[in-house]
Amino acid sequence: MKMEIIMAGFGGQGIMLMGEILAHSAMLEGREVSWIPSYGPEMRGGTANCMVVISDKRIPSPIISSPDVLVAMNKPSMEKFTPMVKSGGIVILNKALIDERPARDDIKVIEVDATGIADELGNMRVANMVALGVLIGETGIVKPETVIKSIDYFLPAHRKNMMEINEKALKRGIAEVQK
Amino acid sequence: MKMEIIMAGFGGQGIMLMGEILAHSAMLEGREVSWIPSYGPEMRGGTANCMVVISDKRIPSPIISSPDVLVAMNKPSMEKFTPMVKSGGIVILNKALIDERPARDDIKVIEVDATGIADELGNMRVANMVALGVLIGETGIVKPETVIKSIDYFLPAHRKNMMEINEKALKRGIAEVQK
Amino acid sequence: MEKVLMKGNEALAEAAIRAGCKCFFGYPITPQSELPAYLAREMPKRGGVFLQAESEVAAINMVYGAAGAGVRVMTSSSSPGISLKQEGISYLCGAELPCVIVNIMRGGPGLGDIQPAQSDYFQATRGGGHGDYRTIVLAPSSVQELVDLVYDAFDLADMYRNPVLILGDGILGQMMEPVVFKERPARQLPPKDWATTGKMGRQKPNVINSLYLDPVKLEEHNLKLFKKYQEIEAKEARYEILNGDDAEYFVIAYGICARIAHAAVEMAREEGIKVGLIRPITLWPYPKKAFEEVLPKAKAFLTVELSLGQMVEDVKLSVEGRAPVYFYGRTGGMVPTAEEIFEEIKKMRGLS
Amino acid sequence: MEKVLMKGNEALAEAAIRAGCKCFFGYPITPQSELPAYLAREMPKRGGVFLQAESEVAAINMVYGAAGAGVRVMTSSSSPGISLKQEGISYLCGAELPCVIVNIMRGGPGLGDIQPAQSDYFQATRGGGHGDYRTIVLAPSSVQELVDLVYDAFDLADMYRNPVLILGDGILGQMMEPVVFKERPARQLPPKDWATTGKMGRQKPNVINSLYLDPVKLEEHNLKLFKKYQEIEAKEARYEILNGDDAEYFVIAYGICARIAHAAVEMAREEGIKVGLIRPITLWPYPKKAFEEVLPKAKAFLTVELSLGQMVEDVKLSVEGRAPVYFYGRTGGMVPTAEEIFEEIKKMRGLS
Amino acid sequence: MSKIIIDKDRCKGCGLCIEVCPKKVLFFDNDMVNVLGYHPVAAKEGCIACGFCATVCPDVVFTIYREEKGGK
Amino acid sequence: MSKIIIDKDRCKGCGLCIEVCPKKVLFFDNDMVNVLGYHPVAAKEGCIACGFCATVCPDVVFTIYREEKGGK
Amino acid sequence: MKVVFERPKSLQATKTHYCPGCGHGVIHRLVAEVMDELGIQDKTIGVAPVGCAVLAYNYFDCDMQQAAHGRAPAVATGIKRALPDRVVFTYQGDGDLAAIGTAEIVHAAARGENITVIFVNNAIYGMTGGQMAPTTLVGQKTETSPYGRDPQIAGYPIRVCEMLATLDGPSFLARAELTDVKNINKTKSYIKKAFEMQLSGKGFSLVEILSPCPTNWGMKPKDAVDWVKNEMVKVFPPGVFKEPKEG
Amino acid sequence: MKVVFERPKSLQATKTHYCPGCGHGVIHRLVAEVMDELGIQDKTIGVAPVGCAVLAYNYFDCDMQQAAHGRAPAVATGIKRALPDRVVFTYQGDGDLAAIGTAEIVHAAARGENITVIFVNNAIYGMTGGQMAPTTLVGQKTETSPYGRDPQIAGYPIRVCEMLATLDGPSFLARAELTDVKNINKTKSYIKKAFEMQLSGKGFSLVEILSPCPTNWGMKPKDAVDWVKNEMVKVFPPGVFKEPKEG
């Protein structure tokens, strides 16, 4: 088993954390994992993306050229990374900020209004957890309980009150693909 | 024709200048020349020596391991360099500061009271010119007139009054070996 | 033992504390910032010193002072900052002071960019400073190895009284992987009876110094250092060979590049190309032995670097004309994909 | 033309003024002191700038500013000072600024001593600074050649927009030999339309810079530099071969060491040993061609350096295993005698 | 009479101009997102061309004109 | 009574002590050249052990004793 | 209609990369306005630092050099000595000028180097993500002083104007604050004065500007401005520290 | 018999390499006397500079480190941070401290680094043969200011005590002159005070000593002393520039 995931969006959308949580959960479940960030050439603002590899074996390269899964949280990210997705791969799109669909028919495209759902839950910033929910709901790569543990691990003490809304967002995401 | 000369003494005895004047004269007479200084490991005080090579041809190495001529202006210099002198070579000693004779009989040793003669002429600092006089008197490597030109070349404007005594010292040196 | 998911830079910092590093001196620079930030938080809590120096030059000289005082000490920086430390590194080598220096390399020359690179290889292995000296250079390629090599780095430094360089890059510094901080049995290390700790009753003062005004003495000193370097070359070269048993072609790569090359090698083997990987773990001493091992069967070598060709010279010096040596590199912060390297492997096979 | 007897350091300074050097920035260090002292006396009289900087770091960055402003500029130092300039040199290469840097090498590492040495070869030729860059390195072996190469240094710098290093040592700097300052025909050099002189009516501002935040751009820039370096390698390598016609053994040496080696070669030939001398004049680009010329007949090579073995790597990279390469070096300010080298020549013959 | 031109695509929404305007005519246009991703500043009627906004604005968003009256 | 010991081989002949001696008891011993090549300083009778010479001497040439009288 | 305000000609139309509310933008504009007013755009060469203002070479519409971190005064010296009739200025942050570049600024000042220095003091290393600067206030939290700057460990802030005022080289030294319209105008008048010093050959001039870094202070732009006004000025009193005597 | 004067125990019996009449010898002795008097020889670590005093590690009878040119304060910082209960001092010349090492001394002072600095100001680069120093007087001829230091080209001397006195870190800053018995004694009292500051944990202390370099000034030892007294003190007024307030 080996899954290569690229997550991308604006700086500030919690892209990095989403990837860290996924990698961490997979580690807790006994997998080999790697996570690498990439900030565009701009020092601040601009796009941000990270690459997560999850595998049963030693991971040769943490750098992904053809992801199995792409999570695109905004339009530039979709445009930049969709062409790289493996044939048969999955693209999860944040419908709220992406008004187009990729022009490939050899991949599975899942549109979800992550930002909208998060807003509905009361905080636009948990859009990342909605998207992560979609990812694990769709692929089953890690168990929701593990992800919740990881969220807890990453939330600093003074933010523990955010636990609930994150959990909700994650579950809403899972529900989106299982409905 | 090739002659390798080491000149050595205390710092302050005008060793470097003596070598420079010799090299310069030889250059004026159309020879290839090189001059290198060496100050001991001590930053100041201690011994000073220089190496002069005069040749009709391009000079491969300016560094001398077996000099044809040694001018030793004090005892440590004599002790250090005499063993290196070529068999058949010449050692010129400043008798005033050297109370021994080297224990070699395959070289020609010329003792001269350079410091004494200089003192007699009115300035101990021209002992170097006395020694240089001996050297050229003995070897004929350059003409006295050329050396006098070179002395003039090296004397800075405000020291031109020293010309006469330097010339005298040189001639006394020459006379020492021609008497 | 607990596995934790950590960034390379932070794991390095944690490993240093656990390896007994008492003092850290550094000056901010991207992409190694997480390392000092971690130590700024942790050192005060754990009885260590974190001090932000006024410059890289000051930092390396603080390292000199602390190393001379006998404690384990580290500094870290990235390419331009490491260039500024060259005089200091030469002094550390001359005075035989143990310390660990981290270079999380970025694109150059000049200000360049802040993306990953491996173009300080020459500087690290040939001595960017003046004089005949060497630093031990370690090149981890995973976060776990980074951690493990930090312990080794401090031990090697103390064992040989010599600076040890850890050469990483922006990716390694910023990537997260699971790590385990293994407890390590204490190594038998020589006592630091040369350190300047105050005479404290000692008869003769200790002196930390690299000046030998008498060239006879300085040559002796250099020959002594040289002997030490030869001993290190004989004993401490490290490498990993993949598919050494049957491979006819070899890719040589270190650090993050070795990871990508590994993926490329797997691709090639899937297509039936008998290719292996030599991954130097020490860049100095360079693991020439690895080449002797594989040369009987090797038809060609391909060096891959994030540079325009630096380690390739060591490969050539190891191969000595006994097989062709090819090179593929990306520079200025660009990173090759496994596919690109795979293409180069196919080219190598075609040519040889 | 008039022959004058001059010290290497002073002749270098005079040649620089005659070659049109307008600014000199430096910081005192032995054994190159005669050079700045000469310029401190002469520059004000001859319309140039002599400025003693507060440090070597400041000096090299003043060079950057003046070079960027389009004038001919020089700095000089000795080993530890050159180490401090490494970041600046990397910047100069990155920003493609022409200038001349003099290193009158002394014994290292660290403070070392003030005696002649050649142990900064790696630093000079491999880039002691960070990133993929090269400086042209010239290694004169007589005072006359020093003078001649100073003109070339400024021309090469301007031609290729690249720093040029003149590598000397304490002996060369302080020895006196006759020199002639030949008038040289003006070279056709590219206009410095890139210099920051104030826009003065120009439409677009000129910018001197080495930052390319986008790695795609930085890689492009690096590849452009690389092409330039390849052109320099193809066109500018220089060397002198002695006894190339019949020699079966070759000594390789540069700078002052080549002079001593020359004497040793003469000794050997007197004893009938067919030995020649390869004297690289450019250390980068390294004159590999010289080896191709002699390899058909050469049985062995002996590299002689005032170091523990640095150029010998370039010799090996040139010879590529086609003949044995031996090494003899003195270090820390010690200088071999011709007799010592002669002994090594005999050993080489015995072994091959 | 005065005229104030707002180069909306340069605005980064720092709000410093809004604070400083003596006439309180500036506000964030929440209906619009500019190329930089911010809600840019807009102006209501009532500007007196005092230039304060332009003085504090870090992004040279404003150009301001005033009707010249009389001699001056 | 006082005693002044001069470590002649350390003296570099700078003459600073001679200048400063209130009793003018110090002078160069021109009959002697020490290991460093200088005419070292010597003392006549009359030293009052004021220590001035030792204070200004850069080369720690002097050791000075004074007879202790009475209680102090 | 009369132009009350427009982009100065010496400033390029390019958008900057600075964060919302960052002081660098204002200071760039002021320098450009002064260049325009003195009519020196065509003969000016600026030196950009390493710091958030590294891309200043893209923003000023005059010839520019990008200097190594801290070395702008040395680079400017090189330019000025080569071309004494041009106007040369450096633009530097507090890390650049008061940490790694301490020797360069002190010596340019001591030499009375005829250049102008624009010194942006934001009490932090902006570009590298908020580490402690030599001007960080006691108690201020940064990435590398996470518990607040402790003078026992990390010492005290350096007051650059006061320090340089002990030297004979500088002709004009002043500190301004980027807090309100009045003070921004005063900042500009200092900058102008500094360039005028250079134009009349009086030697080294420097203007230190207390400037907000909302991003690394973790504040809203307005709060950052208030922090300059309420906290920074206590440690760094604004004013003129050196100017030529009249007559 | 009572000993009025003898070689302090913290000074080795070795002869020094200093020139006749050089101030370094006196200053070495004073520092050693203070070490003896404070009983700290056994816990002191000194840092030698690059300069004429580079061999100080052969002369002091305490543990010593030889630092790179100008970096002694950084080296001392490293030692002091590693071993906070030891006594650490640097011994530096004016080229070392006030030129190449400007950043290191300013920042050690600003940090209030708990070390003691002995700063030997002889207005010249002694070791390298007499080049201009940052403290060379206007008009003074040196190897690299052969026509006399021209402030238009080479700027003005730096007054280190005055400059560092603008910082909050230093506890004690004083300048003394090595001219006569009285002033040599005063020099020693400053040195003692400086070490006492360190012992009581008050932070950075520095004593600047105006010291003759007969060799490179081209003067007889006595004339060199007079030149300190008559010329140097005009530019570098002796005195205490900073000391802790009483109580």
Ligand SMILES: Cc1ncc(C[n+]2csc(CCOP(=O)(O)OP(=O)(O)O)c2C)c(N)n1
């Ligand atoms: C030699 C070197 N050291 C460190 C760095 C990393 N660096 C880049 S900017 C900077 C400091 C920026 O702070 P400041 O000068 O205050 O400018 P600001 O960003 O706050 O405007 C540092 C340390 C570098 N590029 N080069």
Ligand SMILES: Cc1ncc(C[n+]2csc(CCOP(=O)(O)OP(=O)(O)O)c2C)c(N)n1
């Ligand atoms: C990096 C470096 N630059 C320059 C030198 C050469 N150097 C040795 S001592 C010295 C200056 C000595 O002057 P100062 O510090 O005033 O001490 P002094 O000799 O006058 O006591 C210099 C420039 C060096 N050794 N290292």
Ligand code: SF4
């Ligand atoms: S010019 Fe004055 S009144 Fe008009 S919008 Fe700006 S601040 Fe308000």
Ligand code: SF4
């Ligand atoms: S000050 Fe400028 S950037 Fe900030 S909100 Fe106002 S117009 Fe926009």
Ligand code: SF4
């Ligand atoms: S102790 Fe006083 S009186 Fe005696 S010799 Fe010395 S200076 Fe003269």
Ligand code: SF4
């Ligand atoms: S002061 Fe000392 S060194 Fe100088 S002359 Fe007197 S005894 Fe000799």
Ligand code: SF4
């Ligand atoms: S980090 Fe601070 S200084 Fe840098 S651009 Fe942002 S606000 Fe301005």
Ligand code: SF4
């Ligand atoms: S050169 Fe000057 S400072 Fe150095 S030892 Fe001689 S007199 Fe003293």
Ligand SMILES: [Mg+2]
């Ligand atoms: Mg800042």
Ligand SMILES: [Mg+2]
């Ligand atoms: Mg000095």
